[in-house]
Amino acid sequence: GTITTGPNERISSLNQNHFGFEEFEVLETVIQGHKKLYDIMKEKDALYAKADFTEEDGLKAADLEAQFAEMDGWNAEADASQLLQSVGIPESMHTQKMSELSESEKVKVLL
Template sequence: MIAVNNLGMQFGKRVLFQDVNLKFTPGNCYGIIGANGAGKSTLMRILSDQLSPTHGSVMQGPGERMSVLEQDHFKFDDCTVMETVLRGHSVLWDIMQEKDALYAKEDFSDEDGIRASELEEKFAELEGWNAESDAAALLSGLGIKEDKHYTLMRDMSGNEKVRVLLA
């Protein structure tokens, strides 16, 4: 669930929207429509925490997170399908990258060990050990066969690429 309370956004003297109150509930599908410049993209950036509103708040339910399908379908062309999906959970992805960098160090220090243990704890809390199998199940459910999970995104058809980006 996402709740929006008294949300407002303005740029200088231009008020884009004000006093917006919404509740997005699970199981429903929502669409945002409006004229060019009405603030649709700005609202989405606020909802996904990419932009701070002038006033008001956006709250998500406990343990929930929001993912955004960006409009650049070529952003991940140098990544595998699996890596692209895993990158969708940016917090988990960042933990994985930092862990890998620490464990690859030749001069692993005591401080590195402490940081690695902190990262391992966060990784476990986010169910990181299941991330790849969960991503594979998600991809398969979207019609991306297992033999393509380690294909580079640039080698996927346009239709397949959109399904991977949705995952």
């Protein structure tokens, strides 16, 4: 078959290894499906956590922030939360570690 997406739509996927995300929170696991966005988030966090933040770091952070905004990164958590709730994973579980979920719940998260 074929899959068709609109101009502002994308398809993301996660590795279906039920044990590959054990140390991550549920919400973070879903966001990892958008690899580029997730990588930018992690790089931004690392830059802002530096004790010796330089001017070069500031320029890099500005570039990352622009990319993040272009990808609608500010809505990533809300979008992931909505997606999780649509498959039966309540908001109360979004901050749990994947290792705390049942196998059937992991399947839903990794969809």
